[in-house]
Amino acid sequence: MLNLFGRRLCSKAAAVPLLMPRFRMNNMTLYRHNFMLNNLAMRSMCSKADPETVKITFLNLRDNSEKVVDAKIGEHLLEIAHSNEIDLEGACEASLACSTCHIILPDEIYDDLEYPCDEEDDLLDLAYGLTLTSRLGCQVFVTKDMDGMTVKIPEASRNFYVDGHVPKPH
Amino acid sequence: MLSRGFRPITRFSRFFSMNVSVGTPGEKITTKGVQFGETGKPIYLDNQATTPLDPRVLDAMMPYMTNQFGNPHSRSHSFGWETEKAVEKARRQLADLIGAEKREIIFTSGATESNNNIIKGVANFYKSRKNHIITSQIEHKCVLDSCRFLERQGFEVDYLPVNENGLIDLDQLRETIRPTTSIASIMMCNNEIGVVQPVKEIGQICREHKVFFHTDAAQAVGKMPVNVNDMNLDLISISGHKLYGPKGVGAMYIRRRPRVRLEALMSGGGQERGLRSGTLAPHLVVGLGAAAHVCSQEMDNDHRWISHLKDRFQSKITAELTHIKLNGDEASRYCGNLNYSFAGVEGESLLMAMKQVAISSGSACTSASLEPSYVLRALGLEDDMAHTSMRFGFGRFTTEEEVDFAADNLTTAVKRLREMSPLWDMIQEGIDLSSINWTQPH
Numbered sequence: 001m002l003n004l005f006g007r008r009l010c011s012k013a014a015a016v017p018l019l020m021p022r023f024r025m026n027n028m029t030l031y032r033h034n035f036m037l038n039n040l041a042m043r044s045m046c047s048k049a050d051p052e053t054v055k056i057t058f059l060n061l062r063d064n065s066e067k068v069v070d071a072k073i074g075e076h077l078l079e080i081a082h083s084n085e086i087d088l089e090g091a092c093e094a095s096l097a098c099s100t101c102h103i104i105l106p107d108e109i110y111d112d113l114e115y116p117c118d119e120e121d122d123l124l125d126l127a128y129g130l131t132l133t134s135r136l137g138c139q140v141f142v143t144k145d146m147d148g149m150t151v152k153i154p155e156a157s158r159n160f161y162v163d164g165h166v167p168k169p170h
Numbered sequence: 171m172l173s174r175g176f177r178p179i180t181r182f183s184r185f186f187s188m189n190v191s192v193g194t195p196g197e198k199i200t201t202k203g204v205q206f207g208e209t210g211k212p213i214y215l216d217n218q219a220t221t222p223l224d225p226r227v228l229d230a231m232m233p234y235m236t237n238q239f240g241n242p243h244s245r246s247h248s249f250g251w252e253t254e255k256a257v258e259k260a261r262r263q264l265a266d267l268i269g270a271e272k273r274e275i276i277f278t279s280g281a282t283e284s285n286n287n288i289i290k291g292v293a294n295f296y297k298s299r300k301n302h303i304i305t306s307q308i309e310h311k312c313v314l315d316s317c318r319f320l321e322r323q324g325f326e327v328d329y330l331p332v333n334e335n336g337l338i339d340l341d342q343l344r345e346t347i348r349p350t351t352s353i354a355s356i357m358m359c360n361n362e363i364g365v366v367q368p369v370k371e372i373g374q375i376c377r378e379h380k381v382f383f384h385t386d387a388a389q390a391v392g393k394m395p396v397n398v399n400d401m402n403l404d405l406i407s408i409s410g411h412k413l414y415g416p417k418g419v420g421a422m423y424i425r426r427r428p429r430v431r432l433e434a435l436m437s438g439g440g441q442e443r444g445l446r447s448g449t450l451a452p453h454l455v456v457g458l459g460a461a462a463h464v465c466s467q468e469m470d471n472d473h474r475w476i477s478h479l480k481d482r483f484q485s486k487i488t489a490e491l492t493h494i495k496l497n498g499d500e501a502s503r504y505c506g507n508l509n510y511s512f513a514g515v516e517g518e519s520l521l522m523a524m525k526q527v528a529i530s531s532g533s534a535c536t537s538a539s540l541e542p543s544y545v546l547r548a549l550g551l552e553d554d555m556a557h558t559s560m561r562f563g564f565g566r567f568t569t570e571e572e573v574d575f576a577a578d579n580l581t582t583a584v585k586r587l588r589e590m591s592p593l594w595d596m597i598q599e600g601i602d603l604s605s606i607n608w609t610q611p612h
Contacts, residue, residue, distance in 0.1 A: 118426065118427070121426070121429050122273075122443075123442050125431075125441060125444055125445070126443065126444045130295075130300075130431065130433075132295070132296065132298060132299060158440070
């Protein structure tokens with residue numbers, strides 16, 4: 001629970017250092033844990049209808065694999081990637097302290113979004129393979145307009161794992 | 171040594187300037203068959219090629235060449251911390267000189283690297299949307315060469331011509347801008363002829379058209395007031411050794427808001443915000459910072475002193491010589507640069523006749539080639555006048571005696587060479603040299 005809310009809290013209050021303790025657990029436990037929590041939280045918080053979702057495709061440029069997911073409006077892309085077992089690093093858990101959740105948006109979506117804040121821009125400077133429509137996944141919140149968009153995940157991050165190792169979310 | 175009126179650092183610089191006496195006063199020293207004054211060295215009037223290191227800068231650098239040797243990127247011990255602190259102080263000093271934020275300064279190895287990084291970096295980053303670059307015909311070679319390199323890669327480049335006075339035409343700039351123009355690179359102060367472009371107006375035009383404006387300010391920063399916000403500058407290149415700092419160090423200014431992005435040329439450890447990987451050289455960086463600091467303190471003094479020297483030199487030679495032409499605009503120029511053409515005199519002969527004065531017939535990078543300067547060609551100078559051009563550069567440490575000596579030496583040499591020259595006789599007879607067909611019929 002703490003982990004879930006910790007992540008959400010940090011993503012909204014940009015640049016706040018991670019206050020919540022990190023839970024280090026293996027990948028599958030985390031996913032299961034999050035999944036359960038998500039469901040639980042959803043059931044308890046949104047007693048009315050299910051929140052609206054849109055279809056978003058994640059295209060991983062590392063192996064050109066695609067995955068279409070249901071993304072809840074209002075969640076950020078890192079959150080969505082993690083809850084769908086998509087390899088997007090996000091080492092700082094959306095506390096705006098790293099560039100490992102670097103994603104590439106389609107032109108029209110990027111142009112419609114607000115210009116990134118200075119802190120995000122500074123981190124983007126450090127992102128691997130920066131493009132004109134690059135953003136940090138933790139700073140992009142899903143809107144209705146994003147229905148059907150394809151988000152690209154770059155080939156690599158700032159981590160120099162050249163042996164193919166993929167770091168797991170903490 | 172005469173009194174140097176307005177100079178508060180007179181006594182100080184006498185100890186440290188290049189004129190440190192090696193002989194007894196009045197003694198003449200002969201080196202390689204040329205007789206020099208007390209110093210045994212020629213008089214240095216080539217301050218556009220490089221400037222001597224200010225002794226205050228050397229003092230600041232010394233600790234970082236001796237006991238403070240840490241890697242400024244080391245995070246885990248005090249060796250790293252102390253050099254990092256020094257580097258950050260230098261960054262602040264340089265930022266203050268140009269009215270920028272500290273984080274907008276990226277250190278490089280010099281203005282050539284800065285120009286390469288900026289022009290290629292911006293062009294490459296925005297190439298998916300924009301593929302057009304604007305520059306001028308009188309830029310430094312590193313800018314022109316970077317542009318030619320990009321042309322080979324498929325970018326389109328417009329090289330703006332300049333007017334007879336060396337300044338670009340703002341209307342022409344406006345017309346040249348396309349929706350696909352990513353960057354315009356126009357130098358602030360020209361290295362050969364010293365003209366200062368109207369950068370503020372250029373910046374305004376570029377901003378209106380959403381084009382990034384880069385200016386190569388290697389010859390300007392530290393010598394004239396530069397403010398990145400007042401002048402609408404997005405990117406600038408700075409050189410250490412042109413502002414009385416050490417060689418081998420320079421900087422880029424890259425605007426953070428609105429952010430200018432560039433693709434780094436150097437891959438590596440991600441130092442300097444990933445834009446210029448590679449361990450910084452703290453002693454050089456500290457030297458650049460100290461030089462910037464000294465320049466901001468001495469800006470007014472330098473300006474007064476150097477314009478005084480220029481006026482003195484100019485009045486002496488214009489009183490003695492006719493048929494000389496000042497190249498580049500008379501008003502919009504840096505006071506420490508005079509570029510003159512002497513009709514009827516061959517440039518290289520003049521250089522040879524002035525062995526006691528270190529001057530140049532063009533930029534330092536061209537002086538080994540015999541081609542007349544492309545900058546003067548762009549001004550529309552006839553080849554014969556371009557061949558006789560000579561650049562005189564005055565600086566912080568130039569003295570009145572040196573200027574007087576150089577002016578006397580120059581007038582004597584020009585007069586003597588003209589006496590020997592058949593061209594000079596023709597010029598005096600009023601023959602237009604360009605109307606003559608020099609080739610002989612076979």
